[in-house]
Amino acid sequence: MISHIEVILIISVIFFIFILFYSIVCFYFEKHEEELEQKRKEKLIILFEEREKANPVQKQKINKQILTKLKQLPYLYIFGEVLEKNDVLIEGTIGKAVSKNSYNPLFSSLALMYEKKDNVAKAYYAYILSFIKPKTKQVREFLKNCILSDSIYCVDNALLAYSSLGDVDIMIEAYLMMSKKNIYYDNRLVVEELANFAGSKEKLCKKLYQNFDKFNEQLRIGFLKFFRQCRYDIRKELFEELKIKGLEKEVEIEMIRYFSKISYEEVASLLLEKLENNYYNDFEYDVVMIQTLANYPSDKTIKVLKNALSSYNYHVRYNAGKSLSRMTNLTKITGLTDPFAKDMIEAFISQEV
Numbered sequence: 001m002i003s004h005i006e007v008i009l010i011i012s013v014i015f016f017i018f019i020l021f022y023s024i025v026c027f028y029f030e031k032h033e034e035e036l037e038q039k040r041k042e043k044l045i046i047l048f049e050e051r052e053k054a055n056p057v058q059k060q061k062i063n064k065q066i067l068t069k070l071k072q073l074p075y076l077y078i079f080g081e082v083l084e085k086n087d088v089l090i091e092g093t094i095g096k097a098v099s100k101n102s103y104n105p106l107f108s109s110l111a112l113m114y115e116k117k118d119n120v121a122k123a124y125y126a127y128i129l130s131f132i133k134p135k136t137k138q139v140r141e142f143l144k145n146c147i148l149s150d151s152i153y154c155v156d157n158a159l160l161a162y163s164s165l166g167d168v169d170i171m172i173e174a175y176l177m178m179s180k181k182n183i184y185y186d187n188r189l190v191v192e193e194l195a196n197f198a199g200s201k202e203k204l205c206k207k208l209y210q211n212f213d214k215f216n217e218q219l220r221i222g223f224l225k226f227f228r229q230c231r232y233d234i235r236k237e238l239f240e241e242l243k244i245k246g247l248e249k250e251v252e253i254e255m256i257r258y259f260s261k262i263s264y265e266e267v268a269s270l271l272l273e274k275l276e277n278n279y280y281n282d283f284e285y286d287v288v289m290i291q292t293l294a295n296y297p298s299d300k301t302i303k304v305l306k307n308a309l310s311s312y313n314y315h316v317r318y319n320a321g322k323s324l325s326r327m328t329n330l331t332k333i334t335g336l337t338d339p340f341a342k343d344m345i346e347a348f349i350s351q352e353v
């Protein structure tokens with residue numbers, strides 16, 4: 001009869017043997033995969049090096065070999081890593097070599113091939129194109145289809161490729177397509193793609209604002225954030241916009257935020273009036289206006305923010321206290337009768353000590 005202890009001991013030994021065997025197998029396959037990747041990388045580099053030195057007839061033959069390799073995802077992934085690391089060729093880098101116009105037919109052919117593959121493959125090839133920047137009809141059609149796809153990865157990498165081209169009209173066309181199809185695209189990603197734009201950001205901002213009303217809400221929010229980030233001067237235009245009723249909430253809030261970085265004295269009076277009269281009756285608007293007014297110190301601003309300390313909403317009270325701390329000595333804020341207002345000021349004074 002086997003005791004419980006012997007059973008536990010046998011199970012432990014079997015488990016240990018299994019773990020040991022599993023670890024050995026994993027190590028072997030990991031090592032084998034690393035060796036395969038290194039071999040693929042070496043083959044690709046050799047092909048590109050040979051192509052750089054080849055005559056026109058030989059280049060056509062090598063192009064077919066490169067095409068055969070890169071239509072396979074494992075080779076495409078390796079190629080992407082090579083481009084990311086900018087690995088050295090005999091004369092310059094692969095990234096520099098493949099940017100030459102002589103490679104355009106090769107990457108146009110690959111675009112036609114990857115057009116028929118799944119979204120994962122399409123998205124990665126779009127990412128590859130952001131390094132290469134070929135401006136061919138086939139590539140542009142491929143990127144256009146990526147943007148209109150239902151995959152966020154395809155859209156994101158296609159916009160990254162468009163940004164790398166530095167062509168203002170292409171970017172506008174892409175965003176107009178997205179708006180027409182009403183594709184949801186997070187405004188933070190919009191800012192990221194625009195920040196990577198390789199061309200003139202001034203010209204891009206100008207064209208984006210000229211077509212501003214044609215874009216969907218998320219894109220417009222992203223553009224406003226980008227305008228603020230670039231300090232693109234549309235102060236007068238946005239000031240006039242803020243006088244209009246019926247703007248989408250998030251768009252209007254982003255317009256107000258714009259003035260926290262780009263000063264325009266006229267906007268202070270407008271925001272103070274809206275805050276004082278509870279124009280929006282919405283604490284989110286009030287918080288953003290209070291944060292923006294921190295950049296426009298005046299007796300009037302201090303008076304209105306002092307009143308905001310008595311708001312029923314904690315976020316309004318907190319931001320009023322924070323903005324006041326940026327423009328005046330809080331010990332000079334006197335005459336407060338509301339207990340919430342007193343508590344908020346005392347809390348900020350204690351932080352300064």
